[in-house]
Amino acid sequence: MSSTTTTAGQPVPAGRPAAPRPPQPPAPAGRLRASRSRRRRTLTVLALLAPALLGLAIFFVYPLLASVYYSFTRYDLVSPPEWIGLRNYEYLFTQDPKVWIATLNTLWFVVFLVPIKIIFALGIAGLLVRAKHASGVWRTVFYLPALVPPVASVVAFVFLFNPGTGPVNQILGFFGIQGPLWFNDPAWSKPSLVILGIWVMGDIMIIFLAALLDVPREQYEAASLDGANGLQQLRYVTFPSITPVLMFAVITGVIAALQYFTEAAVASGVANGKAVVGEGTGAALGYPGNSLLTYTQWLYVRGFSNYQLGYASALAVLLFVVASIFLILLLRRFKAFTPEGTA
Amino acid sequence: MIRRTLYWIGENAILLALAVMFVSPIVFVALTSLMSSNQTLTAALWPQPFEWSNYATVFTQAPLLRWFANSATYAVLATVFMLLSSVPAAYVLAKIKFRFANVIFTAIIIAMLLPPQVTAIPIYVMWSNLGLTGTLWPLILPNLLGDAFSIFLLRQFFLTIPSEYADAARIDGNGEFGVLTRVMVPMAKPGIAATGIFMFFHSWNDYFGPLLYTSENADAWPVAYGLASFRGIHGTDWGLTMAMTILVTVPVVLIFFFAQRVFVEGITLTGVKG
Numbered sequence: 127m128s129s130t131t132t133t134a135g136q137p138v139p140a141g142r143p144a145a146p147r148p149p150q151p152p153a154p155a156g157r158l159r160a161s162r163s164r165r166r167r168t169l170t171v172l173a174l175l176a177p178a179l180l181g182l183a184i185f186f187v188y189p190l191l192a193s194v195y196y197s198f199t200r201y202d203l204v205s206p207p208e209w210i211g212l213r214n215y216e217y218l219f220t221q222d223p224k225v226w227i228a229t230l231n232t233l234w235f236v237v238f239l240v241p242i243k244i245i246f247a248l249g250i251a252g253l254l255v256r257a258k259h260a261s262g263v264w265r266t267v268f269y270l271p272a273l274v275p276p277v278a279s280v281v282a283f284v285f286l287f288n289p290g291t292g293p294v295n296q297i298l299g300f301f302g303i304q305g306p307l308w309f310n311d312p313a314w315s316k317p318s319l320v321i322l323g324i325w326v327m328g329d330i331m332i333i334f335l336a337a338l339l340d341v342p343r344e345q346y347e348a349a350s351l352d353g354a355n356g357l358q359q360l361r362y363v364t365f366p367s368i369t370p371v372l373m374f375a376v377i378t379g380v381i382a383a384l385q386y387f388t389e390a391a392v393a394s395g396v397a398n399g400k401a402v403v404g405e406g407t408g409a410a411l412g413y414p415g416n417s418l419l420t421y422t423q424w425l426y427v428r429g430f431s432n433y434q435l436g437y438a439s440a441l442a443v444l445l446f447v448v449a450s451i452f453l454i455l456l457l458r459r460f461k462a463f464t465p466e467g468t469a
Numbered sequence: 470m471i472r473r474t475l476y477w478i479g480e481n482a483i484l485l486a487l488a489v490m491f492v493s494p495i496v497f498v499a500l501t502s503l504m505s506s507n508q509t510l511t512a513a514l515w516p517q518p519f520e521w522s523n524y525a526t527v528f529t530q531a532p533l534l535r536w537f538a539n540s541a542t543y544a545v546l547a548t549v550f551m552l553l554s555s556v557p558a559a560y561v562l563a564k565i566k567f568r569f570a571n572v573i574f575t576a577i578i579i580a581m582l583l584p585p586q587v588t589a590i591p592i593y594v595m596w597s598n599l600g601l602t603g604t605l606w607p608l609i610l611p612n613l614l615g616d617a618f619s620i621f622l623l624r625q626f627f628l629t630i631p632s633e634y635a636d637a638a639r640i641d642g643n644g645e646f647g648v649l650t651r652v653m654v655p656m657a658k659p660g661i662a663a664t665g666i667f668m669f670f671h672s673w674n675d676y677f678g679p680l681l682y683t684s685e686n687a688d689a690w691p692v693a694y695g696l697a698s699f700r701g702i703h704g705t706d707w708g709l710t711m712a713m714t715i716l717v718t719v720p721v722v723l724i725f726f727f728a729q730r731v732f733v734e735g736i737t738l739t740g741v742k743g
Contacts, residue, residue: 181614
């Protein structure tokens with residue numbers, strides 16, 4: 127840990143001081159001033175960074191290590207953690223009744239929600255790039271849903287799709303279609319959340335739109351002179367230049383889907399008509415029929431409804447391992463995430 | 470020429486159809502928010518009569534003012550604290566070369582991308598030992614010590630400012646603190662504004678944090694969290710529930726329209742090029 131303590135107005139770096147300087151020969155006045163200003167600079171840098179460094183230590187490094195430690199213990203927050211070796215992991219992989227349901231549900235969202243959302247975002251961005259008239263209005267219309275607070279959009283969707291009086295099934299009925307039970311049917315609850323995901327694809331769309339607008343016009347002109355038709359231009363000009371952004375959207379999308387929580391939890395609670403509060407939380411999650419019980423919700427139930435913090439930590443460590451794979455992909459693939467990267 | 474016209478008509482027809490689908494949820498929610506409790510139980514889609522009183526009634530059905538005040542406190546303090554701690558850190562990481570810079574930056578990136586549930590348990594234990602569970606402080610105070618995503622985003626903005634400006638300020642006798650406050654902050658205003666708005670929205674919309682720390686103390690709930698529990702507490706009155714849904718959304722939309730330009734620029738910078 128590194129911090130800066132102040133003694134009588136003189137900042138003294140503690141913990142991680144500047145590298146000890148070798149004894150220096152008497153320097154001419156100019157060099158002495160230079161070295162003093164360099165030391166002052168080091169101190170300023172430390173002072174400006176100190177809060178963030180402290181934050182990284184307390185809210186990132188320590189909890190990461192502590193999670194690993196807790197995962198080998200039995201811990202209920204009341205009595206101190208008790209070392210039980212690998213028993214939590216053993217239970218996780220062989221006995222936990224719901225961990226596989228929760229894992230499969232989460233993977234379902236990774237496999238369906240992420241690509242479907244991206245395809246819609248890319249398609250609409252593609253249409254918007256070509257729209258010449260009132261482009262600002264179009265963009266606002268498609269972006270606006272992304273602004274709606276997630277809880278609000280889920281509550282709204284549960285109402286819109288409610289089987290009794292919901293406008294969606296009424297409109298379907300108008301066309302003679304008997305709509306499903308949506309958020310109240312285990313087979314339809316996840317697809318309903320995918321529809322919600324499409325509705326809020328705006329921020330990915332904006333990123334795609336910027337990438338599409340960045341493709342140099344000359345490349346299209348050159349391709350068109352070479353006789354490439356629209357589809358070929360898409361294949362050989364558009365696609366290669368937006369691949370990095372697409373990759374970025376896929377990987378961050380997967381990381382987001384691995385922690386899918388709010389939408390599923392709120393949909394369960396509201397569709398169930400039960401308050402998702404305090405002690406009752408664990409029971410309401412997953413409705414209908416565990417179909418919306420995701421991995422992070424299961425972690426929440428075990429940790430904060432059942433107060434099995436040791437076991438929940440084992441779930442957290444497993445999540446960390448899986449998320450790390452995609453994290454490493456991002457770090458290696460994208461310059462902006464490396465220290466040398468530019469905007 | 471005819472083909473091009475047909476394309477144009479086709480594309481715009483698709484756009485229009487999609488636009489209708491994207492707008493209609495908002496329209497139906499707004500209409501339902503003006504229906505009486507009885508009417509929401511019927512098949513009617515148009516309010517008759519317009520029950521404007523829903524927007525007043527909803528304040529009597531739940532401690533809504535309290536919840537709004539909680540949300541505002543959370544969002545404003547988190548944003549201010551984040552800016553105080555993260556702007557200096559981002560500046561150092563963007564514009565000053567020093568040892569360990571790479572290690573620190575990589576740690577910030579990982580902290581930013583890590584699912585919050587991975588570290589939630591030890592952090593919860595810490596706040597529980599400090600006796601601050603049941604309040605929003607565990608969600609506000611950490612921002613005094615920097616927020617990883619904000620530091621990353623602010624650094625991206627600082628990188629777009631040519632270093633010559635900083636160098637010139639140094640030659641004029643400014644220390645790093647002076648360079649930051651007199652030159653970089655004024656030039657990075659749009660970026661700082663965008664990052665601040667992101668933080669405000671993130672706090673305003675937060676569900677997992679309040680669930681973790683305040684779920685058993687309804688007095689401490691932010692309004693988004695209260696909305697999630699509203700229908701459970703008050704049965705099936707969709708009219709009131711939709712009125713509250715709109716009330717929760719309005720502040721966010723208003724801020725967006727006032728700051729649209731910097732905001733969209735900010736989103737674009739979160740998506741990176743290879």
